[in-house]
Amino acid sequence: MNIIWVLIIFVIGLIMTVKGGDMFIEAAIWIAERTGISSGIIGATIISIATTLPEFFVSTVASNEGFSEMAVGNVIGSYICNIAFVMGICSLIKPIKIKSHFFGIKGIMMIAYLCIFFILSKGGLITYREGYFLIGLVVFFIIVNIIEHKKIDRKNKKVKRGLIKKKDILINLLKFILGGFLIIYGAHILVDSGVKIANFLRIPKQVISLTLLAIGTSLPELVTSLTAILKQRQNISLGNILGANILNMSIAMGASALVSQRGLIISKQTLVLDIPMAMIVALIFIISGICKEKIGRFTGLLLLSSYVVYLLIIF
Template structure:
């Protein structure tokens, strides 16, 4: 297949995946608002879950088809991209003030889950039992968000419940399902075309997953965080990135290891390059956020510069 046609397929898959995520986010937010869930919980859980659906399906499809390096590369690449690129860009546009008292807990959790992944993958393999443990780690994250919601707005959910119109219910139900279908099929096209691009250009599949796939599937997080920054809703931006990264490591890596016939293979490149880079940007992001209670433009520039250096390292 010619490279031009493969790239067209890749773009089509990317559009389907991103648009599916966008439609799904709209439906998920509508459901959340109608049930009275606070915006903080929406950002950290429902929105982050929705925006990581592209990564989830791309990684699980890749893993099931036997491309472990693409599954891991997409998850870790998105983790790095979410912090270094997305937070970097957003903080350059407008410094991000951190008012969330639970930022430290979620930030430490994000770093801690990365450490768990590293410990499990030191032997170059994530087996089924380790995959189950990683998936179960999400329970603690959900518990923390429920605790935060109850502490900050104990009566808010009751006061914000709205009457559900049947027409709106059908409309958003359809959007919910269409979004999932677009994401699933878009993910298949992305993986297949990504593998083909790697073969044609003789580029390692892991490099393709760490760049094209990771950046492509992170677009929902980027758009969500960018719009939140423009609207001065910085807690949504932070919650989305923290939640997405925690999901990348726990659910996406965990499920990817479970759907594979032989577990998940972790390469030396991931162990000695990708994970250290993910740890570096995560420590910078969380450390500066806790010490200064904001992510300023200088920090954003450092994060963005680190990401550029990382991309050069890959090639």
């Protein structure tokens, strides 16, 4: 009876996350259209921050409680999941065209941050000082977004600011806040209930963090990306994934190192399997996007297949 209630709560969390994602994207699109901010930047900043909060809280709480392997596994697992699972599914449903000239820059930045984390991790420990360094890397991401916005703003001067009504502002602000809340709280419910299910099945903690926690905390990215694709807003989907992974490797990992009493301990599996896997799917994703100017169904199938192989290896 207990496991049945956990499954019911899991489904409730899933419904909350899906509905929240729909409301959140609608509000974000409205903000982009009325303010003149590009949808790619909306995806890379506001949406990325909101959808990254589950990873941030799960990893920092796990690290603070002494579970470094879960903190690292959640972020690296989410990094892999965001690209291989989320982008794989989205591109299989509908090929994603690359319209932003900054895709390559942010893609290289995403890979570079992973490389930096790997270099810092080679000693088996991320120290407090290195944690501050990782958080500081987010400054470069902010600068790139500012430059991108200014460049797009110069090309597109036609902004419909005169059509904004107070009622529309209130409605979309409410959608934005409520949608974000439903996504985050729904993901929290999914993770909690998912961990209980995993414990019932006696699955190891590191496997839980790399699979169940990673997939659970990546559900906001999946929902927002799918919704954006269906609403013909591919730039939001791409910006969301790129931004989420960059923020995960900088802020989430940096903060996790700071709240840990001994620093962030890195396992051997993370160095020899998880990070290399993250690098492989990231290279497939970025190279395909730069060379073909789209993420096609073949690339999506390749990414999704890689994720299935990875899951089979760790299990």
